[in-house]
Amino acid sequence: MPKFIFIAGGVMSGVGKGVATASIGKILQSKGYKVTAIKIDPYINVDAGTMNPIEHGEIFVTDDGTECDQDIGNYERFLDINLTTNNYITTGRVYQTVINRERNLEYAGKCVEVVPDIPNEVIWRIKKTAKITKIDFVLIEIGGTVGEYQNLLFLEAARMMKLKHPKDVLFVLVSYLPIPRMIGEMKTKPTQTAVRLLNEAGIQPDIILARAKLPLDEPRKRKISIFCNVQKEDVISAPDVKSIYEIPINFEKENLGSKILKKFDLPIKKRNLKDWEKLVKIIKNAKKSVKIGLVGKYFQTGQFTLMDSYISIIEAIKHATWFFKRKPEIFWLSAEKYEQNPKLVKELKNYEGIIVPGGFGSRGVEGKIKAIEFCRKNKIPFLGLCLGMQLAIVEFARNVCGLKEANSTEFNSDSKYPVIDVMPEQKALLKEKKYGGTMRLGAYTCKIKPDTLSARAYRALTISERHRHRYELNNEFREVLERKGMVMAGINPEKDLVEIIELKNHPFFVATQFHPEYKSRPLKPHPLFREFIKAAIKNNSISH
Numbered sequence: 001m002p003k004f005i006f007i008a009g010g011v012m013s014g015v016g017k018g019v020a021t022a023s024i025g026k027i028l029q030s031k032g033y034k035v036t037a038i039k040i041d042p043y044i045n046v047d048a049g050t051m052n053p054i055e056h057g058e059i060f061v062t063d064d065g066t067e068c069d070q071d072i073g074n075y076e077r078f079l080d081i082n083l084t085t086n087n088y089i090t091t092g093r094v095y096q097t098v099i100n101r102e103r104n105l106e107y108a109g110k111c112v113e114v115v116p117d118i119p120n121e122v123i124w125r126i127k128k129t130a131k132i133t134k135i136d137f138v139l140i141e142i143g144g145t146v147g148e149y150q151n152l153l154f155l156e157a158a159r160m161m162k163l164k165h166p167k168d169v170l171f172v173l174v175s176y177l178p179i180p181r182m183i184g185e186m187k188t189k190p191t192q193t194a195v196r197l198l199n200e201a202g203i204q205p206d207i208i209l210a211r212a213k214l215p216l217d218e219p220r221k222r223k224i225s226i227f228c229n230v231q232k233e234d235v236i237s238a239p240d241v242k243s244i245y246e247i248p249i250n251f252e253k254e255n256l257g258s259k260i261l262k263k264f265d266l267p268i269k270k271r272n273l274k275d276w277e278k279l280v281k282i283i284k285n286a287k288k289s290v291k292i293g294l295v296g297k298y299f300q301t302g303q304f305t306l307m308d309s310y311i312s313i314i315e316a317i318k319h320a321t322w323f324f325k326r327k328p329e330i331f332w333l334s335a336e337k338y339e340q341n342p343k344l345v346k347e348l349k350n351y352e353g354i355i356v357p358g359g360f361g362s363r364g365v366e367g368k369i370k371a372i373e374f375c376r377k378n379k380i381p382f383l384g385l386c387l388g389m390q391l392a393i394v395e396f397a398r399n400v401c402g403l404k405e406a407n408s409t410e411f412n413s414d415s416k417y418p419v420i421d422v423m424p425e426q427k428a429l430l431k432e433k434k435y436g437g438t439m440r441l442g443a444y445t446c447k448i449k450p451d452t453l454s455a456r457a458y459r460a461l462t463i464s465e466r467h468r469h470r471y472e473l474n475n476e477f478r479e480v481l482e483r484k485g486m487v488m489a490g491i492n493p494e495k496d497l498v499e500i501i502e503l504k505n506h507p508f509f510v511a512t513q514f515h516p517e518y519k520s521r522p523l524k525p526h527p528l529f530r531e532f533i534k535a536a537i538k539n540n541s542i543s544h
């Protein structure tokens, strides 16, 4: 029987529950156990595909094409495993299954009720994931904060599982301890309240991860222990850190892994976090930096800059930079400002490499095209991702092939030169407003042309990468683009679709229709990001 660890959050959102979950997984994995993780999102949305990245953060995509929460990305990066649709549960998914089953007469005439039928479906899904993946531990992160109406049914599922398998279920509460400026002291009361709320749901936490700006001191550990009914050694200090990759190491300073194993009566094997420790050393000590500019649009929410919408790209840049023992400096460059004032594009000279990431809708598109043109002409290393590739093609068609009105039909449906367009079978679906079936999602094969930058980067000629887009390079224009020097470096063999383009006579100009960022791992940087950063470092040594 696998073991189940539920992770819930108290006090407020955004304190790093996802990373805490991934870190617990990392520790158990480092002790020789097989781990998987499930994210529960208490939304009615069936998946994250319909959510705005500014509101919800990045939409992560798995190999099987599930559009899910960015925490799945954290799990994949920390645990170095590929997850599937079984690792993602939303309220919408659960209700959809139960309702479909009811319509199919599968409840044999019984009254179908919120309790226990909804929690039962949640439990069924969790157990199914455990069975398919044949693992030792399933970590289940319950989204939201305890006390919310929205995640109650998931807590109910957790409680029911504990009742049925008392020896196989553990509860972790990730709480937050504020240090209000006017008081200057770390307060435990919100955590006490959070535990009460959890108790109301019939759950007693076994371990409390105390997130705070600073480490927890003894008096506070004691206080939480007494008021929250948890052994003192099970109150784990989780202070802010410079890099999230430090967290497993910090947890291990308090022997969290051994404590969990002891509770389950499992043998404590020696820990082996050596590679991870080496990485954290590099992260902390790297002196020389690499300056990368990200020309995007999903940054601003009110007065705050939101990095979450591009989290996998940011992590991929970091992984590749650390590989060269450098420290990344990432700059947010709003594409719209180049639209309003094209002269500003000159500032791109201040960066060693430029990324134009994916996106939907016309806002900022012309600004991104200006940025790409500048990188092409000024030989600044450039990496285009998804929309970034499509716009690199539009720019090249307009400014090198002389097709002045070239565009993607996403932005101009009557374009004279629709160099980026949807495939005919998608057109039919779009006409009927069946948007659901029109995205190319998940992993597809790509054949790489030998003797290209991509071939050298991957050191392979057949690869698989993840997609999330509707539009493609229109094959009618392939020849004219190639004639003018664009290299079609990667092709999907089944549908003959261009997946990677490159330019010669440029230190690094590569753009991909897929999203390489989803597959970068801290200890295994993605080959294209690695080569991009290598070119950026070279650019740095030329210009400084």
Ligand code: GLN
Pocket (backbone or CB within 6 Å): 357, 358, 359, 360, 361, 385, 386, 387, 388, 410, 468, 469, 470, 471, 472
């Ligand atoms: N909007 C473009 C498309 O749908 C690009 C999508 C993306 O960048 N993820 O094809």
